[in-house]
Amino acid sequence: MGWKNLDDMDLGGKCVLVRVDINVPVEDGKVTDDTRIRRVQPTIRDILAAGGRPILLAHFGRPKGKVVPEMSLRPLVPALEAAFGAPVTFCADCRGPAAQAAVDSLAEGAILLLENTRFHAGEEKNNAGLAAEMAELGDIYCNDAFSAAHRAHASTEGLARLLPACAGRLMQAELEALESALGQPQRPVVAVVGGAKVSTKLELLGNLVERVDHLVIGGGMANTFLAAQGIDVGKSLCEHEMTGTAREILVKAETTGCKILLPSDVVVAREFKAGAENETVAADACPADAMILDAGPETVARVAEVMEGAKTLIWNGPMGAFEIAPFDAATNAAAKQAAALTKAGQLITVAGGGDTVAALNQAGAAADFTYISTAGGAFLEWMEGKTLPGVAALTPQA
Numbered sequence: 001m002g003w004k005n006l007d008d009m010d011l012g013g014k015c016v017l018v019r020v021d022i023n024v025p026v027e028d029g030k031v032t033d034d035t036r037i038r039r040v041q042p043t044i045r046d047i048l049a050a051g052g053r054p055i056l057l058a059h060f061g062r063p064k065g066k067v068v069p070e071m072s073l074r075p076l077v078p079a080l081e082a083a084f085g086a087p088v089t090f091c092a093d094c095r096g097p098a099a100q101a102a103v104d105s106l107a108e109g110a111i112l113l114l115e116n117t118r119f120h121a122g123e124e125k126n127n128a129g130l131a132a133e134m135a136e137l138g139d140i141y142c143n144d145a146f147s148a149a150h151r152a153h154a155s156t157e158g159l160a161r162l163l164p165a166c167a168g169r170l171m172q173a174e175l176e177a178l179e180s181a182l183g184q185p186q187r188p189v190v191a192v193v194g195g196a197k198v199s200t201k202l203e204l205l206g207n208l209v210e211r212v213d214h215l216v217i218g219g220g221m222a223n224t225f226l227a228a229q230g231i232d233v234g235k236s237l238c239e240h241e242m243t244g245t246a247r248e249i250l251v252k253a254e255t256t257g258c259k260i261l262l263p264s265d266v267v268v269a270r271e272f273k274a275g276a277e278n279e280t281v282a283a284d285a286c287p288a289d290a291m292i293l294d295a296g297p298e299t300v301a302r303v304a305e306v307m308e309g310a311k312t313l314i315w316n317g318p319m320g321a322f323e324i325a326p327f328d329a330a331t332n333a334a335a336k337q338a339a340a341l342t343k344a345g346q347l348i349t350v351a352g353g354g355d356t357v358a359a360l361n362q363a364g365a366a367a368d369f370t371y372i373s374t375a376g377g378a379f380l381e382w383m384e385g386k387t388l389p390g391v392a393a394l395t396p397q398a
């Protein structure tokens with residue numbers, strides 16, 4: 001893979017600039033969900049244990065290159081101290097003399113948090129001057145923000161090229177999991193792609209048909225594929241203008257030998273609400289005044305069979321409108337099956353996507369998955385086969 005991790009670096013006594021994603025929700029000055037902070041803890045722990053001095057760089061919100069006091073990172077200090085079990089000092093700039101003074105006076109065993117990198121316009125422009133100013137503050141660069149790696153910003157890309165660079169523990173785990181799912185996976189590989197729309201996941205589908213052995217298409221986007229085959233999907237969510245594209249994907253799958261699995265039965269209802277009266281019908285028998293809100297039990301059984309024969313599963317997008325019962329049934333059943341196979345050591349399971357993570361949590365399956373990515377956009381771009389600038393910058397050129 002080419003990139004280094006913390007074990008490859010000599011951290012003793014070094015100032016380590018750590019790019020983290022601590023873009024957590026805050027209400028009334030208090031962090032309401034510290035998941036992202038806790039996920040950085042292993043990196044901080046290991047740097048401190050090796051005698052290094054962690055200096056945190058992070059963005060927060062979208063201040064668009066200006067100082068916006070409401071988007072200061074300062075209120076996060078107590079949550080960071082609680083998660084890291086170490087004192088955290090704060091400096092109101094991420095570059096320049098004040099930051100340098102804060103670095104120089106950083107006590108051993110303590111952590112320095114620098115102010116929102118996006119307060120400087122150069123951050124999102126990947127400005128070389130800003131990257132150089134940040135580089136002056138440290139000896140080593142460690143990127144632990146995979147979720148920001150799809151953006152070539154000064155703190156994620158430019159800076160990485162100016163100092164000896166490595167991946168942090170979270171970045172490392174993410175890269176290893178994704179590599180095991182799509183890079184050099186154990187085959188057969190099955191991908192489950194669902195969610196609302198084909199249009200948001202076109203590149204994803206295009207990349208997956210080239211790489212996986214089975215592609216399960218579920219959720220609202222399956223309706224577009226059904227429509228592409230001349231099936232009337234009634235009032236279902238469907239992008240009729242995308243049917244040509246859907247057909248192209250089906251044709252491409254034939255040439256690559258990727259087997260596509262579309263719903264053969266569906267759960268339909270007249271209302272998009274919890275507990276709505278519903279029935280299960282064949283996929284080509286959606287009544288004109290009804291909409292498809294979930295895959296049916298026969299489809300779930302076919303998906304289960306494909307999973308049984310697979311070694312690797314990658315999942316993005318729920319199989320149905322999982323937010324409202326009972327239209328979460330297919331997603332829940334498939335998630336539980338994947339979790340059980342993972343627990344039995346039969347299947348490597350990697351999943352990502354905001355709604356997907358919520359759905360897997362709701363199904364009680366997330367804990368048994370091999371890896372759940374919380375990276376959002378970066379995860380999707382990786383699945384689309386794109387090179388992520390923040391990852392590429394960690395890989396030294398030949």
Ligand code: ADP
Binds near residue numbers: 218292316319353354
């Ligand atoms: P992710 O955030 O994991 O990438 P998406 O945002 O693409 O996933 O898709 C999730 C959304 O798709 C959910 O809001 C879900 O209700 C919706 N969805 C899934 N199936 C259907 C369907 N048959 N009809 C309407 N919406 C659906």
Ligand code: MG
Binds near residue numbers: 353355
């Ligand atoms: Mg979503």
